[in-house]
Amino acid sequence: MSVPGIQESRTAWRLGIITPGRKRAFFIAMGLLGLALPLAVYPVFLMNVLCMALFASAFNLLLGYTGLLSFGHAAFLGSAGYVTGHVLKAWGWPPEAGLLAGTLVATLLGLVIGGLAIRRSGIYFAMITLGFAQMLYFLAVQLPFTGGEDGLQGIPRGTLFGLVPLDRPLTLYYVVYAIFLLGFFVIYRTIHSPFGHVLRSIRENEPRALSLGYDVDRYKLVAFVISAGLSGLAGSTKALVLQFATLTDSHWHKSGEVVLMTLLGGMGTVMGPSVGALVVVTMDNYLSGVGDWVTVIIGSVFVVGVLAFRRGFVGEALHLARNFPF
Amino acid sequence: MGAVGELVLETRGLTKDFRGFVAVGGVDLKVRRGTIHALIGPNGAGKTTVFNLLTKFIQPSSGAILYRGRDITRSRPADVARQGMVRSFQVSAVFPNLTVLENVRVALQRPLGTSFHFWKSDRSLQGLHGRALELLEQVDLATHRDTVAVELPYGRKRALELATTLALDPELLLLDEPTQGMGHEDVGRVVELIRKVAAQRTVLMVEHNLSVVADLCQTITVLQRGTILAEGPYAQVSTDPRVLEAYIGVPE
Ligand SMILES: Nc1ncnc2c1ncn2[C@@H]1O[C@H](COP(=O)(O)OP(=O)(O)O)[C@@H](O)[C@H]1O
Numbered sequence: 001m002s003v004p005g006i007q008e009s010r011t012a013w014r015l016g017i018i019t020p021g022r023k024r025a026f027f028i029a030m031g032l033l034g035l036a037l038p039l040a041v042y043p044v045f046l047m048n049v050l051c052m053a054l055f056a057s058a059f060n061l062l063l064g065y066t067g068l069l070s071f072g073h074a075a076f077l078g079s080a081g082y083v084t085g086h087v088l089k090a091w092g093w094p095p096e097a098g099l100l101a102g103t104l105v106a107t108l109l110g111l112v113i114g115g116l117a118i119r120r121s122g123i124y125f126a127m128i129t130l131g132f133a134q135m136l137y138f139l140a141v142q143l144p145f146t147g148g149e150d151g152l153q154g155i156p157r158g159t160l161f162g163l164v165p166l167d168r169p170l171t172l173y174y175v176v177y178a179i180f181l182l183g184f185f186v187i188y189r190t191i192h193s194p195f196g197h198v199l200r201s202i203r204e205n206e207p208r209a210l211s212l213g214y215d216v217d218r219y220k221l222v223a224f225v226i227s228a229g230l231s232g233l234a235g236s237t238k239a240l241v242l243q244f245a246t247l248t249d250s251h252w253h254k255s256g257e258v259v260l261m262t263l264l265g266g267m268g269t270v271m272g273p274s275v276g277a278l279v280v281v282t283m284d285n286y287l288s289g290v291g292d293w294v295t296v297i298i299g300s301v302f303v304v305g306v307l308a309f310r311r312g313f314v315g316e317a318l319h320l321a322r323n324f325p326f
Numbered sequence: 327m328g329a330v331g332e333l334v335l336e337t338r339g340l341t342k343d344f345r346g347f348v349a350v351g352g353v354d355l356k357v358r359r360g361t362i363h364a365l366i367g368p369n370g371a372g373k374t375t376v377f378n379l380l381t382k383f384i385q386p387s388s389g390a391i392l393y394r395g396r397d398i399t400r401s402r403p404a405d406v407a408r409q410g411m412v413r414s415f416q417v418s419a420v421f422p423n424l425t426v427l428e429n430v431r432v433a434l435q436r437p438l439g440t441s442f443h444f445w446k447s448d449r450s451l452q453g454l455h456g457r458a459l460e461l462l463e464q465v466d467l468a469t470h471r472d473t474v475a476v477e478l479p480y481g482r483k484r485a486l487e488l489a490t491t492l493a494l495d496p497e498l499l500l501l502d503e504p505t506q507g508m509g510h511e512d513v514g515r516v517v518e519l520i521r522k523v524a525a526q527r528t529v530l531m532v533e534h535n536l537s538v539v540a541d542l543c544q545t546i547t548v549l550q551r552g553t554i555l556a557e558g559p560y561a562q563v564s565t566d567p568r569v570l571e572a573y574i575g576v577p578e
């Protein structure tokens with residue numbers, strides 16, 4: 001009962017050409033690339049990618065490392081965006097407080113929704129999370145402060161810590177990049193922590209983990225809350241970047257999109273969700289001129305991608321590297 | 327810990343009714359400390375269901391379970407495990423995509439008390455490797471420490487499962503058909519291992535291989551259609567006409 005897409009492990013098994021040194025070099029190279037990229041590529045596009053990459057990575061903590069398929073993650077992305085937008089625009093809070101508020105609300109929502117859903121598994125868990133997300137979507141449509149169909153427009157970016165004005169795209173980019181790295185590090189650390197190893201055992205064989213004395217529901221809940229909080233951070237950051245918060249981020253399409261990004265890039269891999277986010281956001285961006293066809297194209301890419309790369313792009317690459325020479 | 331021979335586990339009128347089908351009906355089981363106790367019976371007799379009830383994986387319809395004199399009928403499964411009653415599963419239960427070493431280490435890491443520490447590096451688990459390798463050594467798996475469990479042959483998976491269970495140092499070990507699906511060599515090895523580990527603990531095991539039962543177990547409880555048919559040492563049970571009747575026509 002081997003699960004395709006799940007190959008990440010820190011121990012020495014089957015590393016092939018992946019040595020710890022090369023791995024570190026790769027992460028450093030990626031980090032530097034992230035610093036240099038906005039000099040060549042439109043920063044707002046990159047920031048969008050980073051927000052979605054963080055969102056998908058947070059989602060992957062659940063799907064890839066705990067074995068939980070949430071189908072309501074848009075709830076956290078969307079509500080955090082609204083909260084951040086509202087406190088920045090209506091209450092004039094500074095950006096750091098706005099980001100914190102959105103993240104906090106998403107974390108609390110995660111605690112409530114997770115607390116109610118975690119006892120169910122499989123499709124029931126997915127449906128309960130979807131149900132809650134739909135309720136929140138309904139609230140987003142109805143509540144006055146969200147601006148209904150129009151959403152919240154013209155969210156001010158303000159000055160970070162009273163020192164760094166965020167109106168220059170490049171400045172904003174580096175702030176967003178730092179937020180992404182922070183979130184990514186939290187996820188990376190969680191995966192490679194004593195807690196992460198328990199999560200993996202739950203993903204691999206829940207009754208067995210239970211029989212070893214782990215209260216699996218509590219572990220799953222903590223993972224769910226971390227995932228919700230970081231999804232919220234992604235949503236808050238996105239609202240700050242785009243200066244608007246609309247219904248799109250709360251819509252169940254986004255909950256589906258994050259599944260797609262994660263599977264496409266490789267669930268249960270550290271980098272997979274980010275790669276998946278890059279692919280999907282790029283397609284969204286450059287194909288927007290094609291109108292409705294964009295969903296068909298993304299759908300086809302997804303089908304072909306998943307059929308051709310069962311482990312996702314990153315999963316397949318790791319698989320090749322581990323079995324090198326072929 | 328308590329004296330050898332006193333009751334470590336007792337059930338009183340333990341009953342499980344699956345929507346009208348009584349899988350376990352009024353079982354009074356008494357397991358004495360320091361013994362190896364066998365639970366045998368034809369397929370479908372309710373042995374696995376008894377294990378599920380004892381470890382709280384399912385709730386009894388009626389009856390009580392006492393472990394070390396304490397009523398655990400309403401306890402949670404993880405609590406029961408933490409109190410030292412640990413089970414294995416009839417169908418091999420390893421963590422398939424973890425390595426052999428990681429499988430055992432997951433069991434060892436709980437007493438560290440850091441299992442919720444998501445901010446800590448997993449390097450903090452490396453101190454467990456020595457103990458993990460010792461446990462793997464017991465089942466001849468130390469040389470396979472970096473093999474992914476899914477790639478082990480079936481008998482070796484069961485050995486890994488046993489090593490993982492032993493990692494918790496349980497006071498009462500519940501083994502559901504530990505030798506099932508094993509080759510001859512593995513069976514001998516596991517029998518010796520059970521004998522060895524039983525020196526410091528109590529074992530309750532479901533076992534179909536009667537020569538293993540005769541060899542290992544002091545007390546045998548025969549279950550049939552959810553009720554106890556006979557109980558006693560092997561010599562007595564194996565000559566009981568009711569047991570013979572129950573087993574004839576049910577070749578195992
Ligand atoms: N969850 C369940 N729901 C309904 N019936 C069950 C369930 N679990 C076990 N049973 C039934 O209870 C009986 C005893 O099963 P089991 O305890 O697995 O037997 P054994 O382990 O002795 O072979 C069987 O007839 C089985 O079909």
Ligand SMILES: [Mg+2]
Binds near residue numbers: 373375416
């Ligand atoms: Mg059984």
